[in-house]
Structure formats: structure tokens, C-alpha cells
Ligand SMILES: Cc1ncc(COP(=O)(O)O)c(C=O)c1O
């Protein structure tokens with residue numbers, strides 16, 4: 001709890017827990033939620049006291065702005081239980097900062113740090129039985145904000161609801177991931193909302209991703225909308241390329257989400273003396289590197305999957321298979337990162353925060 | 356009703372009407388709704404029978420996809436009551452077609468024509484007292500669709516709700532509209548969802564529009580995100596420029612909504628022998644035309660305001676005031692269009708559809 005709390009969290013506990021009915025060995029991602037949720041309502045220019053209640057549907061007016069004008073943002077984070085039964089967050093300050101940046105870009109009010117952080121910790125504490133020990137296990141945390149003001153008026157809402165819901169997760173092996181490089185569709189634009197974790201960005205990706213799926217590719221590597229020559233993100237992850245012994249990833253900017261996993265990989269690489277260059281990689285470069293054998297690895301990076309190795313990519317109807325690596329850098333990095341997250345390795349960065 | 360209906364509309368009427376409490380002389384746009392709403396739920400690959408019920412909040416799971424990934428689309432249409440007490444729609448086929456195009460782009464299922472059209476007519480009929488006579492009066496119709504599937508999985512939902520809500524409207528005078536030409540922000544991208552009436556597009560506009568408001572401009576004229584040299588749309592309307600005696604408007608394409616008002620103006624202009632060119636107007640051209648006096652008018656076009664004359668624009672901190680016109684083309688067109696909509700002039704186009 002903060003020293004001088006401004007808000008009082010009201011708690012209304014569930015009478016029974018659903019936890020007994022959950023099979024923790026078989027958890028489809030993002031589908032099962034814990035017993036409680038948190039919300040705080042914004043109106044008349046101020047946030048109300050957060051409320052923790054049993055997870056349940058909530059009444060929404062059909063004219064709620066979120067349904068019509070898409071004012072909705074979210075974050076994705078995880079909590080881990082270590083071998084001493086302590087529960088840890090990973091760089092929650094980064095998610096909090098990014099949440100409020102997303103809010104600003106969507107003309108939504110910022111959420112006070114106390115509501116976000118103390119709310120998150122309090123909620124996790126109440127549902128702490130849902131955070132399971134063991135590498136790969138985690139509790140996925142989903143803070144989000146939606147415009148709840150009524151009226152089909154294309155202008156920012158005056159009312160909002162901030163919420164947190166929690167979903168137990170296991171590390172998942174997605175099978176071999178092949179990607180299609182976007183030649184026509186795009187995820188983000190200059191002067192757009194690509195750098196915000198805004199709901200609208202995801203809805204734009206589904207159709208092109210479905211077209212890729214139908215061709216046998218699991219994800220799309222997005223390119224810049226203006227020229228389709230720069231490689232930007234992979235699905236809903238940041239993307240890294242290993243060419244010779246250097247890792248490349250695009251700079252986080254207006255079109256690219258400033259991923260916490262990406263950022264952590266960059267810092268980790270520096271510590272481990274792995275060569276990294278932050279710059280846009282061109283499609284042409286990638287093709288040439290694939291042809292001359294200097295392209296060693298491609299992987300996606302994001303909170304849900306941590307690291308997602310990619311086995312090959314297609315561009316202009318040609319498929320390029322990546323060479324198999326004995327000890328891929330992607331898995332080395334994944335191991336180091338997840339060890340820090342699960343408190344199995346020393347956190348020399350100060351990234352982990354105890355609840 | 357269609358000849359062989361596939362769906363049966365279930366009707367559950369409100370016990371009392373709110374209509375007595377509504378001041379029809381003072382209607383804030385999009386804020387008051389009629390007594391009933393319509394919905395139809397999509398699951399297991401099929402649409403359910405539409406239900407007409409009293410307008411009321413509905414329970415939504417906090418993990419509903421629309422809150423997290425923005426799968427939400429809508430339409431905006433109007434119904435008019437003529438002097439013989441008949442009620443008319445304006446080109447509803449256009450809105451229906453566009454709705455399903457938006458659905459496809461957002462990886463949402465298409466809505467059957469019967470549900471959309473018969474549902475709309477049935478609902479309006481039930482709430483027909485809300486459609487008032489007199490030019491400028493209308494009932495604003497808001498069909499929309501939201502992703503109702505549960506789970507924070509960044510993939511298309513398997514469940515959806517199609518809805519229609521109705522809001523009585525009056526023509527409104529917005530005061531003098533000055534616009535700011537976008538130099539940095541953008542509304543849409545190549546390969547993006549700008550051509551869809553998708554909720555996410557609007558949330559992206561709010562912040563740049565608020566910045567413009569703070570500088571004293573009511574709206575933004577969006578430019579292409581890649582070069583910011585092409586004039587695209589004005590706020591949430593298509594935009595027309597009159598230079599000398601020719602009207603210019605950008606082609607509807609991937610970045611520009613294919614507006615029904617825009618389309619109707621183009622057809623009307625042809626009938627009236629008004630010179631029109633459909634092509635992108637460059638910012639530079641506009642500035643030059645403003646300087647040499649050949650720029651006569653700028654106006655926005657959309658269902659809500661019909662025509663929205665613009666009195667001046669700002670670019671790179673210079674404000675360009677438009678000359679006052681004695682008999683502006685914008686108001687001539689508005690008059691012709693609204694006369695057709697209200698059945699005060701012959702509809703030589705076959706645009707109006709009786710309920
Ligand atoms: C579009 C997009 N890019 C990248 C990422 C990765 O960000 P993070 O590492 O903070 O999860 C995410 C979220 O997972 C995302 O949604």
C-alpha cells in the first residue's frame with residue numbers, strides 16, 4: 001500500500017471459488033478468469049474508489065462509446081510464484097507508463113498510479129491461489145480501460161471504466177511458426193495509433209492474419225504502409241532478426257509498439273555482449289540474407305509467448321526456410337529472461353517487483 | 356416483410372413509452388434513444404432470430420472481445436416522415452452493403468439482408484411516433500455489430516451481436532466551422548481499415564481533433580499518412596472543394612470512406628450539370644487556390660450533418676479565410692438533397708424507400 005492512499009479499495013469477496021474446477025495442466029490462453037475483478041469508474045473528471053468484486057458480467061448501455069468509437073486500451077503483464085511462494089511482477093512500471101501513453105493517444109484520462117499498482121497488487125493477493133509455481137506457469141494480468149459514456153456522438157467519452165481481470169496461463173508451444181511478409185495490408189500508420197495498445201489496432205490485423213492462416217502461415221510480419229519495404233512487427237509481437245552474429249530489431253516509434261519484452265531483450269543482450277542493432281530491416285536485406293545464408297534466426301517477442309521462434313517466411317510467393325540452429329540465440333534469451341521472471345536467476349536489472 | 360422470411364422477429368414491447376418526456380425542439384445529437392432496440396446474436400456460425408425489446412443495458416462479460424480487440428463496426432442512416440405521414444429511408448441498400456464490407460475487413464460475419472432490412476423496418480415501425488414531420492427532423496438509425504465472444508485472445512471472436520438503436524435528430528447549425536489541415540496525424544493507412552466504418556478509426560481521431568479544438572478549429576482535414584500532401588476527409592465526413600466552378604473530392608479508396616452523401620452529391624451534380632472531378636486535391640493546390648482567389652468553397656458531407664460548410668482552414672500556422680458566397684453551391688446541394696430525403700422534391704434517382 002502506498003504511504004498516503006488517496007483511494008480506498010472496496011472489496012466484496014466471492015462466496016465460493018471456481019479454482020477447484022480448473023485444470024491447471026490444460027489452460028487455453030486467456031479463456032479462464034480468476035474469482036475476482038477490479039474496476040474504477042471515471043466521471044466528472046475524477047476516478048472513483050476501486051472496487052474488487054466477484055468476476056461477473058456487467059450491464060452496458062447499447063450506446064456506450066466503446067461499442068461505436070473504439071475508445072479502448074489494454075495492457076498485458078504476468079505475475080509469477082517463485083520457489084519460496086513469493087509472488088512477483090515483471091517491470092510493472094513499464095506497463096503502467098505505456099497504459100497512460102495509450103490513454104493520452106486515445107483522448108482517454110490517465111489512470112492514477114495508485115489505482116493501477118495498488119489495485120493490481122490487491123487483486124492478485126486476493127486471487128493468489130491462482131498463481132502457480134513452476135517455470136512456464138504464470139498469472140496473465142489484463143488491465144484495460146473502456147469508454148462507458150452513453151451516446152452515439154463521435155467525440156471522446158466523458159465516462160470511463162478501468163478494469164483488471166486475471167487469467168492463469170501456461171507456457172505454450174505453438175508448433176512451428178511460419179510467417180507471411182505483408183505486401184499489401186498494414187497494422188499502423190505514421191501519425192496513427194500503432195504505438196498505443198489500442199483495441200482498434202488488433203481488429204485491423206485479424207482479416208489479413210486470417211488470409212495468411214488460410215495459406216498456411218500462422219502470423220504476418222507487418223511492413224510500413226507507405227512502401228512495404230520495412231519489417232516492423234510479427235503478429236502481435238515485436239520482431240528480431242539474427243543476421244550473421246548480430247540481432248536486429250526496428251526502433252520503437254509511432255508505428256511500432258514499445259514492447260517490454262523487446263526492451264528487456266535489448267538490455268539483456270547488452271549485458272551478455274550479444275551484438276544488437278536497433279534499426280529497420282528491409283525486406284530486401286532479409287531476402288538477400290536468407291539467400292546467402294547469413295540469416296540465422298527470426299523470432300517474435302511479447303509478454304504472452306515471451307519468445308516465439310519463426311522457422312521460415314514467405315514473400316512474393318516464395319518460401320524461405322531458416323537453417324536449424326544447434327543452440328539458437330532465441331532460446332538462450334528466452335531462458336535467461338524467464339529465469340529472471342521466475343526468480344531462478346539473479347535479477348541484476350531490478351526488474352522484478354514483489355507483491 | 357420479405358416473401359419467404361428465414362428469420363422470425365420476436366417482439367417484446369415496452370409497457371410505457373418515454374416519448375412524452377422528450378423535448379423534440381431541443382435534441383442533442385445521438386443522446387436520446389427510442390423505446391426499443393433490436394438485436395440478433397451470432398454463434399456456431401449462424402445468426403439467431405432478431406429480438407425487439409425495450410431499450411436497456413445488456414450484460415457484457417469483462418473479457419468480451421470488443422473491449423480488448425476492437426471488433427466493432429457501425430452504420431449511420433436516417434428515416435424521414437413526409438407530409439403524408441409516410442416514413443422513408445434514404446439509400447438503405449448502400450448502408451447495408453457498406454456494413455458487410457466493414458464486417459469482412461474486420462473478420463466479422465456478414466449480416467443477412469433480411470435481418471438488417473426487415474429488422475430495421477420493423478423496429479422503426481414500432482417506434483414510428485419518434486419520427487417527426489418537418490424538414491430537418493429525422494430519426495437517426497444506428498445499426499452496429501460488436502464481438503461478444505469471451506476471452507483475451509488476440510484472434511477473431513466466434514460470437515457477435517448485431518444491434519439497431521434509434522435516436523431522434525434535428526438538423527443542427529454547428530456555428531462557423533474552421534478546419535486544421537493535418538500535418539502530422541493521420542486517420543487511415545494503405546492496407547488499413549480506413550474504408551471500413553470501424554470503431555477503431557474514430558478513437559484514433561479524437562486526440563488530434565482535441566488538439567485542433569484547443570487551437571480554435573472544430574475539425575481536422577486528414578491528409579495521407581505517407582506524405583501529408585493529399586487532402587482526404589474532413590473530421591468524420593467526406594470533403595469537397597470548389598475551385599473556380601469545379602467541385603473536387605478525393606476518390607473513395609482504402610483510406611477514404613465511401614460515403615453515401617458523397618456518392619449522392621456526385622450523382623446530383625451530374626444531373627444538375629455541376630462540374631465535378633473525383634481526384635485527390637493536394638494541400639499545395641489548395642493553398643495556391645486560396646491565395647489567387649480561385650478557391651470558392653470547402654464543405655464536409657455526411658449523414659449526420661448532410662452538408663457542413665467550412666469557412667476557413669489553417670496550414671502551417673497560416674489561416675486562410677474563404678470568400679463569402681452569395682448563393683453557395685454547398686447550400687444549393689444541401690437543399691436539393693434534403694428535399695429528396697424529405698419527399699419535398701421528386702426523387703428521380705429512386706433513392707428513397709418507403710417503410
Ligand atoms: C502489437 C504488439 N507488439 C508488441 C507486443 C509486445 O509487447 P510486450 O513485450 O510489452 O508484451 C505486443 C503485446 O504483447 C503487441 O500487442
Ligand SMILES: Cc1ncc(COP(=O)(O)O)c(C=O)c1O
Nearest residue numbers: 591592593612614615616657658
Ligand atoms: C469517416 C467518415 N467519412 C465519411 C462519412 C460520410 O459517410 P455517409 O455520407 O455515408 O454518412 C462518415 C459517416 O458519416 C464517416 O464516418
